[in-house]
Amino acid sequence: MFILLFFLLPRLYFFYSPDCGHCYDILYGIIEDVKRGKKAEVLIYDITEPENYLLLEDLESRYRTSGEKIPIIFFRGRGLYGNDEILERLPGLLKEKPVLRRPNPEIVFLTRSGCPSCNRVGSMLRAITEEYPHVKIIFLDLATDSGAIMAEAISIWLEIPEKNRLISPTIFIDSTYLLKGEISYRKVKELIRKHPIDSTLLGRIPSQYLDRARTRIVSRFKKLTIIPVIIAGLIDGINPCAFAT
Template structure:
């Protein structure tokens, strides 16, 4: 068996991710010892690390990998299953040195504040990855304000439906998470630098939290129906029917 010695790999993770910690502490030590692998551990809570991961994904057109993510040679292994199944075969075949290095992080100041509504499911792996990318943009663009809504708390599902209806989101794409609403733009993923371009465009004129008006309207409608006795009970039943967690 022939393999290259002292191959360097990048391991992107977050300490809050139990799967990441398990791969880092239980799986990788055995591989490192047997194959003389050098691993650089890069928590994505650090903006420079998140930026590096996004640059690598853009280079290979391989986006939105669930954490943990491992980069070795020209290969991206996204999630624990890919790492467990593909890392050792790659090492045994031989891979090129990983030449990626962290670059200087640019920071921007928006002329006007840009507000965004982010809806998520706390048990969604894609949402977890989306959240870390959002934090990167919040730290990179001063004046970018993100308002977070758990889809399954309170009337947030009705609010999202109202927002998406107001900006013309197709019905088949509604109530999907993660989703970020910025002015008239809606993003289900943060491929490339789409969000950065949107922020630079909107930063000149600003973008208000327009959904706050919709939020108040939704609350007033619900309260009105609740005061109508029997009709209120029927309406409440309708709301529960629309809520998959009810």
């Protein structure tokens, strides 16, 4: 199989607020120059939109950076905050020699042994890797302790509701997830195109979340096992004569 290398423009994330006057100086100045000169793929986000602010926080976590000023730019692994820093540092970053990069997102697949739906999704993911040879599929078997703990750690870190946790099949691509019934070839392709090419979810989860996941799973298991014991005790305590007629 021949592997095609595509020249991909580096992604530039630009975050601004509509009520920030000086943000527009950057937006209609250097950012417009970047777009016109095709120096980067520019993605523009209004941080007054909740989902965009969540993306901002996610990028700060990924880039290990933070700051107070706006507008904010994430580019080539750096975070730039405010007009002065952007105007000082962005031109140099734009001059860095571009590299050939391959689409290489990481898909985390929650599966379970003997799950028919999981088998079908697994087949779909194999088809995905035929179209996107550099996509990495990580299988987490929820029937194993290690798989369940890692899946729970992901759920805690992404603040996924309890009702949506440890469900098979589930697919994670970066911070986005698809549950059983939502997974389709088209949606997975859209997520591959949407998320950064260096997306690695598991590598960004702090170790303390694994400890929290172990505690949560043990606690959940105790709750599940104590209910049958209580029911058995109640049944054992029932006087059969009470049902006599």
